[in-house]
Amino acid sequence: MTNLATTLTDSARRHPDRIAVICGEQQLTYAELETASAALALELRERGVRSGERVAMMVPNVPMFAIAYYAILRSGAIVVPMNPLLKPREVAHQLADSTAALLLAWHDAAESIPGAALADVECLTVHPDSFVNRSPVQEHQCAVALRDPSDTAVILYTSGTTGKPKGAELSHCNLMRNQEVTSTSLLQLTEDDVVFGGLPLFHAFGQTVTLTSAIAHGACLTLLPRFDATDALQVLTRDRVTVFAAVPTMYAALLAHPDRGDYDLSALRVCVSGGAALPVETLHAFEEQFDTVILEGWGLSETSPVACFSHPDALRKAGSIGTPIAGISMCVLGDDGRELGVGEVGEIAVHGHNVMKGYWRQPAATAAVLSDGWFRTGDLGRVDSDGYYWIMDRKKDLIIRGGFNIYPREIEEVLYEHPDVEMAAVMGIPAHALGEEVGAAVVLRPGSRTTPEELRTFVRERVAPYKYPRHIWLVDELSKGATGKILKRAIVIPDSVVAAVSA
16 A cells, blocks of 8 residues: 655655745745645545545645645545646536546636536635644544555646547556656755756646655755746756756747856756757757756656656767666557567557556547557657667657658757747648648747748758748747647648648
8 A cells, every 4th residue: 555645744754844845935844844735635534525536726836736736645535736727618627527526726726717617616725825834733633545556646637639638547656656766767866956846737747757756855846836037047046956857948948048147057967858859959058058967858648757768877869868767668669550670760659657547537548549558659759779769759740741751850950950040840731732731830039030931941951852841930939838838739820821832
């Protein structure tokens, strides 16, 4: 029997007076975090929440997230983390689909949720000081509820790019093992580390790589409720952050900051990038600017999330996601399910302790991606002769132009080599003659005057003739999701481009 919440109780017992969480002026020691979490767990039980029931939470990156997360687990219930920025219809879907017994909502989020979205779900509103500075709860009042390792601990809703979001069921074993491998083998965390908490904690990346890893090792987690480059640089400097976990757009934002050289990031010992492909140019520029090392990794909500990583004690290959983490097997499969050889591009499949139990109440969707413990990820990639994996693109993002396969990431990498390009997104555009045409939306660096024609020439000189984007348009910004990923589905293709490819 086990419970992910025991990592907090163990750390609080080892060093109660160490700082566990920082957010601006608010700080909680491990003893204070444990006490607040236990008090909330007792409140949940008094409200009738029982082991195995789902408790949703809409809380931003503030100390209350950690309090609520461990309180729900401690009570034996299942955490359903929700983006505090969800719209009412999205809230209604996730509450109804998870059959949540209760919603824990941050006061700002609670004010924006109409009663219709809640239906019959009770809403408990929390504030910065809720359950903080309470008297310790007696052990007999609210002991940690022990669960079977295979019991569901968290239900994470996927982004829903191919339909309504599905809830990935992650067990206590999934999350504890993934945290152990990530924090010990990759991050090599100790209680002296300060971990940057700017990744959304309602997402798998932020939960495992920052929250649960920091808490398990008694490290300090310094939170940033909403990512902003200036605020991030201030936190990194003020708190002497040693571990920086971020998505590629965050790295690009720090590099683009005009005063980046004025901040002291010398305490950084390791950086982690995930969530999307990190452009090689960005990787090299960041490492040079801040004199640090970036370990690029890969995974999905369905894999808890870490599956493959550039290991700190092994050769790093720029652009590669490294090798599978301990206890995980990976392979590349063709459309017929046959394992492909070195260098061949196919769908990456994952097997091991990190693979989800399945999609909550969706057996058909589960069967479509999970067989004999192997999870078909939907990501296209290849493996080289050294066993290093390379992500090409999402399977659904593959562009097929005149029968030729084109991987958007390859073209994006070339665009990022241009000194005037700050951000780029390559996509397929339905075309009358060739099936699909290659298009690119580009954000230029401030003050740049490069034209789409010049960018097109730049790419054409560096890739095969069928690959370069015939259509490039400039935009002021590219929409990003809650985790910082560029949302290609939100990009509006200019009418002139649509007309040209349809002719």
